Amino acid sequence: MATDVAAIDRVNGFWRRAGRYTILAIIAAVILFPIYTTLVAAFKPGSIALRHPLLPESPTFSVIKEAWTGGHLGKYMLNSAIVCLIVVVAQIITSVLSAYAFAFLQFPGRMIVFSIFLATLLVPAEAIYVTNFRTIQSLNWIDSFRALTIPFLATAFGTFLLRQVFLQIPKELHEAAEMDGIGHWGFMKEVAVPLVRPSLGALGLFCFLGTWNQYLWPVLVTKTNDYRTVQSGLKVLASSRLDSPNLVMAGTVIAAVPIFAVLIVFQRQLIRGLTAGAVKG
Amino acid sequence: MNSRKRRDLGTAAMMLLPSLAILSAFVLYPLGRAVWMGQQRCNAVTKVCRSSGWGQYLDVLQSSQFQNALVVTVKFVLLTVPVGLFLGVVLAVLADKAIRGIGFFRTVFTSTIATSVAVASLMWLFLLQPSIGVLTNVPFLVKLFPVIKNPGLLQDSGTALSAAAASSVWANLGFTFVLVTAGLQSIPRDLYESAFVDGAGGFRRFTNVTLPLLSPVLLFSSVVLTSRAFQAYGEFDLLTGGGPKPQFSTTTVTYLAYGTGTSIGGDDGLKSTIAILLFVILLILSAAQFRGFGKRVEYGN
Numbered sequence: 001m002a003t004d005v006a007a008i009d010r011v012n013g014f015w016r017r018a019g020r021y022t023i024l025a026i027i028a029a030v031i032l033f034p035i036y037t038t039l040v041a042a043f044k045p046g047s048i049a050l051r052h053p054l055l056p057e058s059p060t061f062s063v064i065k066e067a068w069t070g071g072h073l074g075k076y077m078l079n080s081a082i083v084c085l086i087v088v089v090a091q092i093i094t095s096v097l098s099a100y101a102f103a104f105l106q107f108p109g110r111m112i113v114f115s116i117f118l119a120t121l122l123v124p125a126e127a128i129y130v131t132n133f134r135t136i137q138s139l140n141w142i143d144s145f146r147a148l149t150i151p152f153l154a155t156a157f158g159t160f161l162l163r164q165v166f167l168q169i170p171k172e173l174h175e176a177a178e179m180d181g182i183g184h185w186g187f188m189k190e191v192a193v194p195l196v197r198p199s200l201g202a203l204g205l206f207c208f209l210g211t212w213n214q215y216l217w218p219v220l221v222t223k224t225n226d227y228r229t230v231q232s233g234l235k236v237l238a239s240s241r242l243d244s245p246n247l248v249m250a251g252t253v254i255a256a257v258p259i260f261a262v263l264i265v266f267q268r269q270l271i272r273g274l275t276a277g278a279v280k281g
Numbered sequence: 282m283n284s285r286k287r288r289d290l291g292t293a294a295m296m297l298l299p300s301l302a303i304l305s306a307f308v309l310y311p312l313g314r315a316v317w318m319g320q321q322r323c324n325a326v327t328k329v330c331r332s333s334g335w336g337q338y339l340d341v342l343q344s345s346q347f348q349n350a351l352v353v354t355v356k357f358v359l360l361t362v363p364v365g366l367f368l369g370v371v372l373a374v375l376a377d378k379a380i381r382g383i384g385f386f387r388t389v390f391t392s393t394i395a396t397s398v399a400v401a402s403l404m405w406l407f408l409l410q411p412s413i414g415v416l417t418n419v420p421f422l423v424k425l426f427p428v429i430k431n432p433g434l435l436q437d438s439g440t441a442l443s444a445a446a447a448s449s450v451w452a453n454l455g456f457t458f459v460l461v462t463a464g465l466q467s468i469p470r471d472l473y474e475s476a477f478v479d480g481a482g483g484f485r486r487f488t489n490v491t492l493p494l495l496s497p498v499l500l501f502s503s504v505v506l507t508s509r510a511f512q513a514y515g516e517f518d519l520l521t522g523g524g525p526k527p528q529f530s531t532t533t534v535t536y537l538a539y540g541t542g543t544s545i546g547g548d549d550g551l552k553s554t555i556a557i558l559l560f561v562i563l564l565i566l567s568a569a570q571f572r573g574f575g576k577r578v579e580y581g582n
Contacts, residue, residue, distance in 0.1 A: 017380065024375055028389045034404040034451065035392070037415045041407065053415040098300040107293040113301070120308045126512045126535050127560035130552040131311035131318060134328075154303035184292050213397035215515040216539060231399040231515075238403055238519060245413045252403045259395040267391070271459050 041249035042067075067250035071241070072225050076233030077254065079145075080212055083229060086149045087211045088204050095158030095203060100188050102159065103166035104174060117156040126216070133220055147221040148229065152211065158203050165196045202273040205266055212259060230255045312560075318553035325547030333550070341554045346529075346537065346544045351562075353442065354533040358510040360446035361453070365506055366499060368450065369457030374491070376458075377465045387462070394455030398515035401452035406520055409434045409444055435521050438530040445516045445531055453509065457502050464498030465491070504570050511563055514539060534559050 043059040068074045101107075102114055132151060141147040169192060177187040193200070218232035228236065237251045263270065320337045323330040341347050372390045376383055393401070408415045411433030416422055423430045428437050434444040468491065476486045514535050517523055523532035523540045537543050538555040545551045 020375065020378070020380070021382075024386045027372065027375070028386055031389055031393065031451070031454065034401075034408055037408060038404045053418050094299045094303065097296040101293040101296040105289040105293040105296070107290040110293075113297060116309070117300075117304065120304050122564060123308055123312055124508070124512055124560060124563055126514070126538070127556045128308060128311035128315055130538065130549055130556050131314040132307055134314075134549065135306070135311065137328075151303070151307035154300040156300075156304065159300060184289075215398050215518075219518070220539075231397055234399045234403060235519065238406070242413075245407055245410075248403060249407055252400050256396060256400045259397065260392075263391070263395040270394075271463065 038249045038252055041246040042253045043250075044246055046244055046246055063246050063250040064254065067237070067247050067254055071237050071247055071251050072228075072233060073230070073237070073251050073254045075225055076228050076230045077258070079148075079227055079233075080229040080231075082145060083148045084208050084211045086145070087152050088207045090149070090153040091155055091158050091207045092200055092204055094154035095162050096188070096193060096200070098154070098159045099162035099166055100184070100192060102163045103169075104184065104187075104192075117159055120156045121160075129217060129220060136221055142221055143223040143227050145227060148218060148227065151217075155207075158207070161203055162196060162199060165199045166192060169195055198269075202269055205262070205269055206273060208262070209259065209270075315553040315556050318550055319557045321550035321553070323547075323549040323551075328549065330550055337550070337554055338558065341551065342558060347534070347555065347558070349529060350532050350534045350537040353529070353531060354511060354535075356442060357446055357449075357513065357531075357533055358507055360443060361449050361510050362503055362506045364446075365450045365453050365457055366502060368454060369461045369502065370495070370499075372454070372458045373461035373465055374487070377462065390458045391455045393452055394459065396452055398452065398513075399519065402448055402516050402519040405444075405448035405451070406435075409520075411436060432525075436525055438525045438528045441521050441525055441530045445520050448520065449510070449513060449516050453506060457506070460498050460502050461495065464495045468494045500570070504567055507566065507570065508563055511535065511559065511566075534562075 037053055040053065040056050042063060043061070044057055044063070045060050046063060098117070102110070102117075136142055136147045136151075139146075141150075173191060174187065177191060182190065212229075213231065214229070215231045218229040219235055222228045222232050225233070225236075234248075234251055234255055238248050241247050318330060320332060320335045321330040322333045322337075376387050376390060396404070406414075409429075411417050411430050414429075414433075417430045417433075428434060428440060434440045472490050472494070473486055476490050481489060511533075512535055513533065517531050517533060517536045518540060521531040523529055523536045523543060525531075529543075532540065532543060534555060537545065538552045538559070545555070
């Protein structure tokens with residue numbers, strides 16, 4: 001009797017598991033489909049680009065190479081890397097400084113300045129690009145790294161993130177440091193910053209992803225290949241070379257690779273950071 | 282205390298100066314300037330602006346172009362957010378079982394998080410384009426849905442917005458999946474066990490334990506997805522160009538302000554009016570989402 005039940009359970013279990021795997025596989029296939037067709041096109045020689053879009057045929061790196069040089073993706077990648085490096089480093093520095101002031105310093109008007117920072121979080125970028133563009137124009141910064149970086153050297157988001165972690169540093173540590181007389185700058189450098197290093201990494205990661213993926217602003221302020229970032233460069237590639245779709249797809253693959261790499265390496269940090277705002281505790 | 286406050290003031294000023302300077306010059310100032318320019322009309326070529334009165338906000342709000350764009354935006358939100366949330370929950374629940382190979386499926390479900398709007402849109406453009414696209418080369422699909430080839434899903438005013446929405450849902454799926462998965466994992470297992478002991482079946486456990494405890498995550502995701510949908514631009518820039526015209530079937534509020542070939546041309550005054558209206562709409566919306574949803578959100582202990 002007991003063995004019968006166990007057998008039925010096992011059969012049920014088998015069908016349940018098979019059903020679950022089938023559903024998972026179908027969904028995975030649907031999600032991967034656009035990525036698959038992109039890869040197939042990017043690695044197919046141009047002469048047979050449009051034949052059998054679902055089947056890989058005589059795979060080659062030549063289209064990727066052509067997108068890198070002729071399609072200027074190499075230049076765009078370099079520009080994006082420069083912009084990201086400047087923005088990430090600067091945002092970490094400015095955020096550490098302002099977060100420290102809000103977390104450890106007493107000064108008149110603190111709440112007011114803090115609410116000003118808070119208010120800037122509510123302003124969507126799309127609401128201010130028209131006027132920011134005019135500012136950049138009057139400064140003669142159109143088509144320059146200044147236009148791509150300077151407006152983003154500081155964010156309230158970074159300030160809040162780091163203020164939260166600074167506040168978790170035990171008061172006693174701060175008091176002991178005051179006794180030692182190392183001052184605020186010393187405490188920041190020697191104690192506070194080293195203690196919050198993981199959060200600096202998370203902030204840098206978010207900042208990198210956000211900057212790398214930025215679309216509208218680089219499209220607005222860059223005019224030549226000297227300064228185009230990957231995303232605005234892709235737009236140019238797509239609109240100028242729609243005659244060779246596999247070249248455009250090769251460009252798309254190149255643009256996606258660094259982010260996929262970052263995702264794979266930093267998956268855990270990314271997920272922890274993303275969910276920090278949504279899940280309590 | 283007071284002397285300490287004063288002593289810290291100098292240090293605080295130095296520390297806050299860089300952030301304050303950037304935020305003032307590139308967030309607060311442009312916001313104020315946009316409010317001001319919202320009552321001006323500007324020449325597209327000379328960029329010279331003239332006041333046209335604060336009534337311009339009301340005029341734009343009541344104009345058929347803006348209202349059409351607002352309707353398109355709301356449709357886009359309704360096409361992307363509920364579907365995106367639903368799929369995110371389905372994927373997360375399916376993948377929330379410690380079975381062999383689940384790591385692979387989780388990675389696949391997360392993968393679209395790595396695509397930027399330009400990358401995702403171009404992938405979908407290649408799928409949907411009527412002359413060179415992938416779908417148009419699949420004969421039985423074209424027989425079933427002739428619109429794929431003629432005029433094309435992105436070129437038909439009836440399907441263009443849904444096609445752009447599909448690309449957007451796909452691109453955001455990884456994000457929603459990650460959030461909901463984290464939400465599921467934060468639910469204490471013993472709650473399921475007691476529900477099981479109380480005789481609740483799988484479905485009851487889902488509706489009475491999982492969903493209520495997921496509500497903070499669902500609220501957060503819906504707020505983020507809604508605001509992303511309102512600000513979506515790259516999808517329309519790359520996939521549809523705001524068209525097909527003359528219906529402007531995919532000209533959203535954001536596209537109306539920034540897209541090329543929209544009815545407002547290069548008038549920075551009108552663009553500012555639209556930008557500020559967009560800002561106000563988003564403010565009202567997120568306040569409403571937090572209030573309306575907030576009452577029913579279960580934050581646990």
